[in-house]
Amino acid sequence: MSQFFQIHAENPQPRLVKQAAEIIRQGGVVIYPTDSSYALGCQMGDKAALERIRRLRQLDDKHNFTLVCSDLSQLGLFAKVDTAAFRLLKAHTPGPYTFILAATREVPRMLLHAKRRTIGLRVPAHPIALALAEELGEPLMSVSLVMPGDSLPLSDPYEMRDRLEKQVDLIIDGGYGGLEASTVINLADGQPEVLRVGCGDPSPFEELP
Numbered sequence: 449m450s451q452f453f454q455i456h457a458e459n460p461q462p463r464l465v466k467q468a469a470e471i472i473r474q475g476g477v478v479i480y481p482t483d484s485s486y487a488l489g490c491q492m493g494d495k496a497a498l499e500r501i502r503r504l505r506q507l508d509d510k511h512n513f514t515l516v517c518s519d520l521s522q523l524g525l526f527a528k529v530d531t532a533a534f535r536l537l538k539a540h541t542p543g544p545y546t547f548i549l550a551a552t553r554e555v556p557r558m559l560l561h562a563k564r565r566t567i568g569l570r571v572p573a574h575p576i577a578l579a580l581a582e583e584l585g586e587p588l589m590s591v592s593l594v595m596p597g598d599s600l601p602l603s604d605p606y607e608m609r610d611r612l613e614k615q616v617d618l619i620i621d622g623g624y625g626g627l628e629a630s631t632v633i634n635l636a637d638g639q640p641e642v643l644r645v646g647c648g649d650p651s652p653f654e655e656l657p
Contacts, residue, residue, distance in 0.1 A: 482577045488592075492515065512568050526555050542573035549635050603626065629644070642654060
C-alpha cells in the first residue's frame with residue numbers, strides 16, 4: 449500500500465519532502481508532479497526500482513529515462529555542457545524542456561542511450577520536483593506517468609491512488625497535473641534539434657542559425 453502525501457505545490461513542506469526523499473533512498477518508486485505532467489521517479493542507479501518502473505509502464509530497454517535536476521550546477525555534473533549549450537540551458541531552465549546531452553562518467557551505464565552515450569536532463573519549474581532533487585543531493589531518475597493503453601499522462605492524484613496504490617511506494621499530491629510531456633531538445637550534436645514538441649515552446653530552438 450503506498451503512502452499519499454499532500455504537498456503544497458508552491459511552498460512544499462520541508463518535513464514531507466524529507467520523508468519523500470527517504471522513501472526514494474530506500475528503493476521506493478514515487479509519483480510526483482513536474483511543470484509538464486506527473487512523473488514516476490526513483491533513485492538514480494537503483495536497478496530494482498528502475499525495473500519496477502519499466503514493468504509498470506511496460507517499457508522496453510530502449511526507452512530513455514530522464515534525470516530531473518534541482519539546478520544547472522547539479523545538471524553539469526552529469527552532462528558535458530559546452531559554452532553554447534550552457535547559454536541555452538541558462539536561458540530556458542527551469543522550464544518544461546528535456547535536453548539530450550552527452551553524459552559524463554557520473555551517469556549510471558544502464559541509463560545511457562546504448563549507442564550514443566547520451567542522457568536526457570531537465571530542471572523543471574516546479575517547486576516539489578526541485579525540492580526533491582535538492583533534498584536527495586542528486587537527480588531523480590524519471591519517466592512521465594503515461595500508463596499502458598493511455599495516450600495522456602494521469603493528472604488526478606486520486607485517480608493515481610485508485611489505480612496505482614499497490615504498485616508504487618508514494619504518491620505526492622501536488623494538485624492536478626498537466627497533460628503534456630516536456631519538449632525534448634537534442635543538444636548533443638552542437639546544433640539544437642527539436643525531437644518532440646510538448647508543453648515547452650520549441651520556437652527559441654528552431655530559430656537558431
